[in-house]
Amino acid sequence: MKLFVCQACGNVLYFENRACERCGHRVAFLPEKETMSAIEPDGEAWRILADKGESRMLCRNAEYDACNWLTDPGEGNGYCRACRHNGIVPDLSDPRQLAGWRELEVAKHRLFYSLIRWKLPLQARQDDPEHGLIFNFLADDPNSAERVMTGHDNGLITIALTETDDIERERRRLEMGEPYRTLLGHFRHEVGHYFWDVLVQGGGKLEECRAVFGDDSTDYGQALRRHYAEGAPPDWQQNYVSAYATMHPWEDFAETWAHYLHIVDTLEMAAEFGMEVRPKVDRDGELTARIRFNPYEARDVEALVNAWLPFTFAMNSVNRAMGLRDLYPFILSPAVVGKLGFVHGLLRDVTRSASRPGKP
Template sequence: MQLFHCSHCGFVVFFESFQCVHCGSALAFDPDAMAMLALEPAGGEAGRSGLWTQRPARAEAPQPPGRYYRLCGHRGTHGACNFTLPSDAGDAPDQLCVSCRQTRVLPDLSVPGNQRRWTQIEAAKRWLFYTLARLGLDRLPGEQGPVYEFLADLPGAPPVMTGHAQGVITLNVAEADDDERARRRLALHEPYRTLLGHLRHECGHYFWDALVLRGGHLQAFRDVFGDERADYAEALRAHYARTPLQPADWQAGHVSAYATAHPWEDWAETWAHYLHMVDLLETAASYQTAVTVPHAMAPQRQQVHDPFSQPRPGFDAMVHDWAPLTLLLNSLNRSLGQQDAYPFAPSPGALAKLRFVHELIASRTA
């Protein structure tokens, strides 16, 4: 994620921000321009129609209103979104932004805790939307998905299973509770489990359909990940029946132990890790991070490069920046008594699969 600044006062703000803490401006993210804007209610008839306009930079004289914006309907009703809509999106107060429109089923928000859970999940989904947009994957020609259903367990009904099917990503909103997510992580012997990680993984299944299957890369996929025609349900049953759950040799060719379950899961885990990589690299580059790679004989200092700079860095250059950056990140976490933020060390076999994802995206968006 890049670092943003208030367009009115220049103070640092963040992707999740609703208000600048320095000048008090209302903030909203414009997904068309991929920019964070300081806004104010428009004057005259435009203001009475619920339109907003950008505040001028503090050092500049006021200018006539330029582009008008609407705020996502979930901002007014639930305080749950900071995205904008174009001014011509319609003046109904429940008009939703491009990210919120992707969610077609919400949990019952009258149930205590569900609004908080849903709000946290939507925030993670907007983060995912940003990364996919930066990669040029938010508007693939001929593709309509993914869409999302955020559901809660109901008494007497089977538990909601997080997963993907035919373009629909389902997430159990209980995953928004830290204690429940930690319980599931420990029960499944996972080193990492987050809302954003779930969404990145599940959208990987959708993009397998869109980029591999419908994109004509099925044989190339099988050459790297294996044959996905293996019985999926049986593969998952066999995976969870293992003792221990994590095979001893999983690191040789996979980014995670769960990736060994089936080629589809291998792809989704690898896809999620690729999104982890580009997001962390962009964040570090936004802060102009340089890392001195520890070495007893000849330490080397290297700048972290933006993966979205033009021309975009190749995969080898990204890995060159990625490896020392994760060492730094994990060391900082340990200094605070926390677990490693990125508890993985991709092997050459796993990196080959990450390279496949990188090159497929690059070829699709070139």
């Protein structure tokens, strides 16, 4: 994630800002330019200061304070690039469900920032009725014992609204023995399943992927039952980024994909702040990193890992000094780095292909 600047006064803006805290200008995200812009009323539309005064509409979800993006030129349904992928949303007349949906939208928009930065193919259900990417945000039915489960099914990603309840999310994290559980983590994991379909199976990379992650044709239901009955093998950290990744190659890919997005987005933010890690006791330079590069343009995964390990060592130490859990409580073994390298290659191929002359 980047830092942004208000075109009206030069103040620093953050991705979730609705207004500049210095001059009061309303601000919005311009997805095709990947930047925040100060905007001014122009009839029913808004004049964009970052785009030579062109006018554009705010997303329809701005009226619920759930979106701060501008629509694309000529967008007929009134929704931005992120919100056009919404299917079912909660009951917005219920204040608690509205508040929960807003939290989900914050995480979803951060996800779409990364997807757009990678120039990934994003077809909504109206573009591809069978396989397009769509999100259903569902609340539990108080009259039913069944609970909504977060998951992916052929482009349909369901996110349980109850995950926005901090207490409930922490309870589930502890029950499942997870060191990390966030809304953004859910979005990144589930969209990994979608892009396995698009980039691996649909992109002719299936055999290459199986050579790295294993045979995905093994029975998923059986693997799921075995995982919850027996748990992860004792030596799982040698080959997997999380215990859940041991369950099935599909979950291994989705977990690795999510961690790759964690790493790239966080390193971009660190680079925006010009962060540098230089421990006084580090005589060999293994814990030293100067984060000045764009991680979206990293040549190889080693460049990312070489910055990530010192950065997270420092941030974990700072968190412990505050009595908090580690920022990144995971181990990147050589095998895991190899899997991250596979995801890196997939995304680099997409970016290079989208940047070729003649591409739309």
